[in-house]
Amino acid sequence: MGVLSNISSITDLGGFDPVWLFVVVGGVMFILGFAGCIGALRENTFLLKFFSVFLGIIFFLELTAGVLAFVFKDWIKDQLYFFINNNIRAYRDDIDLQNLIDFTQEYWQCCGAFQADDWNLNIYFNCTDSNASRERCGVPFSCCTKDPAEDVINTQCGYDARQKPEVDQQIVIYTKGCVPQFEKWLQENLTIVAGIFIGIALLQIFGICLAQNLVSDIEAVRASW
Numbered sequence: 001m002g003v004l005s006n007i008s009s010i011t012d013l014g015g016f017d018p019v020w021l022f023v024v025v026g027g028v029m030f031i032l033g034f035a036g037c038i039g040a041l042r043e044n045t046f047l048l049k050f051f052s053v054f055l056g057i058i059f060f061l062e063l064t065a066g067v068l069a070f071v072f073k074d075w076i077k078d079q080l081y082f083f084i085n086n087n088i089r090a091y092r093d094d095i096d097l098q099n100l101i102d103f104t105q106e107y108w109q110c111c112g113a114f115q116a117d118d119w120n121l122n123i124y125f126n127c128t129d130s131n132a133s134r135e136r137c138g139v140p141f142s143c144c145t146k147d148p149a150e151d152v153i154n155t156q157c158g159y160d161a162r163q164k165p166e167v168d169q170q171i172v173i174y175t176k177g178c179v180p181q182f183e184k185w186l187q188e189n190l191t192i193v194a195g196i197f198i199g200i201a202l203l204q205i206f207g208i209c210l211a212q213n214l215v216s217d218i219e220a221v222r223a224s225w
């Protein structure tokens with residue numbers, strides 16, 4: 001909840017708190033599951049129709065979102081860049097947020113949004129002369145390249161890293177940004193990602209067909225009374 005409560009201050013969504021998005025999604029899933037389960041157990045055609053129609057609307061929205069994401073991929077890229085940079089500014093403000101950023105940079109083997117110098121946006125890591133922090137011109141330890149022989153994390157490995165020439169930086173830290181690294185990962189795993197989305201879509205279609213088939217059977221039995 002520490003991360004969720006802090007997201008609203010770093011996403012700049014015009015006062016909208018993204019925590020409510022998680023609440024709404026959870027509520028929708030509960031209502032949908034409840035309608036499908038009770039509708040099937042009690043042979044309630046209203047609940048079954050509600051389940052199939054609601055599931056169809058969700059499928060349509062997902063399909064629309066996928067098309068829009070492909071059409072406006074440059075806009076999404078800019079929003080991702082904006083989001084990461086806002087996270088960088090707030091890096092020391094919340095320990096959960098800090099852990100999330102460190103995990104992201106370690107997993108994607110990246111540093112900053114587009115480059116390591118994006119950490120100039122943080123008051124502790126920027127390279128201005130007025131910055132008295134020991135972390136000046138450095139990066140978090142999650143930006144450091146990992147030595148398999150090291151069992152203990154050196155949390156000071158990023159100190160003064162950006163004061164070195166770029167060739168020397170590549171030895172010590174990751175110099176590629178998280179946005180390009182994410183794009184690279186997405187291209188390399190496009191088949192897997194597409195397969196997951198297609199699988200989810202097929203499950204939704206299968207659920208709609210089962211609900212409609214059960215409704216038809218119930219109505220046929222009732223008509224024969």
